Amino acid sequence: MNTSLPISIPQPCTRPWAAMTPTAHGRHCGACQTEVVDFTRLSGAEILAYLARRGGRPVCALANTTQLAAPAPVAPWRRWLLAGLALLGWQPVSSCGTRLPQQLPAQATAAATNSAAAPAPQLIIRGQVLDGASQTAVPQVNVFLNDTKFGTVTDAEGRFELVLARDWAPIAGGTVELRFVGSPFDFQEQTVRLDARAASPGLLVVRLASAPNRGRLMGSIRMAEPPMKPPVK
Template sequence: MESRLSRPLKIKCSYMRPLSLKISVPQPCAQSWDSMSPEGAGRFCGNCNKVVVDFTGLSDSQIVEILSDTSSRYCGRFNTTQLDRMLVAEKPAASLLPAVIITALLMTAGGVTTATPTNAIAIDTVQHVTGTVKDNSGNPLPGATVTLKGTAFKALTDSVGNYKLSVPPSLAGKDLILVFAFVGFDIQEMLVNAQYREGHMLKTELTSARTGLTEVVVCEPTRWQKLRHKSKKLWRWK
């Protein structure tokens, strides 16, 4: 059975008994499911910079229950049989708006076999750390590297020194260590509290590295050194 990952996705939900919704994929994304690296409840898409959840093995009720949460944005993988039709939940949701439209990012990969049906899965969303990097004079440092220590997640600062670094779901709610690096400056590490980073713009100031250069002084040889040098030359010619 063919499966599909979508983008951008529109989900129309109607408040009724039972609750139902319809998923459509007007603009598929090019990245394939197989090329993504495993992450949390699904796989991480570098194109969308999000975790893509596999919905292909879920029932209509499970999909409706997950996507009816309008406070979150999701990336997901769907079968073509799950698209462009009404998905009906067996049990109505406890609280929903009369009508909602959820916009999510999804992607497409043709010819993928349907996964074996499983229980409902937990949804992970990628968080971000934002901030700015400057030198000790207050000037922005464009092109500085910001790395999440112990991982491959990194970001570069823009022309005004700002950055946006993705945090994988496995580290959500945990304290992080960020590593800042720029040519000609000392490498700096920063411990970022999990609660503080939400909604805060971090500010980092890098210090110029000491080069360790020493001044070279040319000294005039003494009279004795000159005579000694001449005598060595005479003995060499004999």
């Protein structure tokens, strides 16, 4: 069984593992001209022994996420800082380098009307994002609208809701394109197109396909730094 090791891959590589040339210890990356060692078939002791033999030289590897050290927890002061920046209009950047969706601008929403004769001024899109393999809900999936920076994020149950004014410029042409972006190491990006001129659709269920080598990261290995001894007075 895999156990977490004091190693990490701070900048994962997205090059396709399947396209690389097999070698004795893994595969050869033609772009980097280096061997990518397959840690997924090694035990924790074998990995540490291999790194020791390298004597501190750089190692590029493919590893299961369960073999890597968990990311450091976000300090409370940093959570407050991110919340403050969000209130000021700054948008944090996710670990995969994609900016999070921004809240819809005022012109994107419209007040409902009580007139039965008037067409509904709003397009309401509700849905749920599921893992296509396990059929479980997927939280924290970014949902982008058309080619804009606006959208929303799925909740703990994978659900989302968008209330749009039908005359909002990005959808005034009659098409709504929802782009679902989850963890690039787990899911493939998916796009769903809807007719903005039709009545509001029912619950939209989106099933995300697994990314190749799901649950694995590839890139340069970084060893965790041991704690430093306190200075002697």
